[in-house]
Amino acid sequence: MSTRSRAVLLTAVAAVAALSLSACGKGGISGGGGDTNFVTGKLGIDTVPAGKRATAPDLSGKTIDGKALDVADYRGKVVVLNFWGSWCGPCREEAQYFAMVSQQYQGKGVQFVGVNTRDSSTIPAVAFxxxxxxxxxxxxDPTGKLMLRFEKGTLNPQLIPSTLVIDKHGKVAARALEALDDTTLLKMVEPVLAEK
Structure with a gap:
């Protein structure tokens, strides 16, 4: 295979990978193969038993309004991570439910954090x-680098929107790869919040 052919092939593979990561959809399939330790429930929510969870990677940086944020600072709370983009239709559908549930659980041991991705500037994200x-x-996270910090074969975010629930010990407990309403979101959060 010539150098040019290899370059074209590598570019095509990279483009497919980028498209799959930035895809905006209403659902998806779980990543990884073999014994991943997670189970997909009836509502499309993947969960992992407490003793088999992977630690969430470093998720820190600047917020869309320019402030420093480190998800590790919320250790001891359940963290709901929502990966979204202002350009994403399903993200617009679910935003009202995330806003409502985050208000209901304010001061109750749950912290919501969004991860805005694939927006070329913060202006549309702030407006959203x-x-x-x-x-x-x-x-x-305009380039998706925070999404890529999750190990393959774990409950990693794979498309937009994706939602992860991180337990009080900083481990990924649940994931959904589709837009959520308040009922489904609470079915992800409440069992993890009830854990000791």
């Missing part, structure tokens, strides 16, 4: 949060 009444912070 204002329009949908989102009051929790969102990390700005």
């Amino acid at each position: 949060e204002k329009e949908h009444g989102v009051g929790f912070p969102s990390l700005y």
Whole structure:
């Protein structure tokens, strides 16, 4: 295979990988193969028993309003991570439910954090949060590098929107790869919040 052919092939593979990561959809399939230790429930929520969970990677950086944020600072709380983009239709559908549930659980041991991705500037992201009444912070991840920090074969975010629930010990407990309403979101959060 010539150098040019290899370059074309590598470019095509990279493009497919980028498209799959940035895909905006209403659902998806779980990543990894073999014994991943997670189970997909009836609502499309993947969960992992407490003793078999992977630790969440470093998720820190600047928020869409320019403030420093480190998800590790919320250790001891359940963290709901929502990966979204202002350009994503299903993200617009679910935003009202995230805004509502985050308000209901304020001060009750749950911290919501958004991860805005694939927006070329923070202007549409800030407008999105204002329009949908989102009051929790969102990390700005225009290139998707925070998404890629999750190990393959774990409960990693794979498309937009994806939602992860991180337990009080900083481990990934649950994942959904589709837009959520308040009922489904609470079915992800409440069991993890009830854990000792």
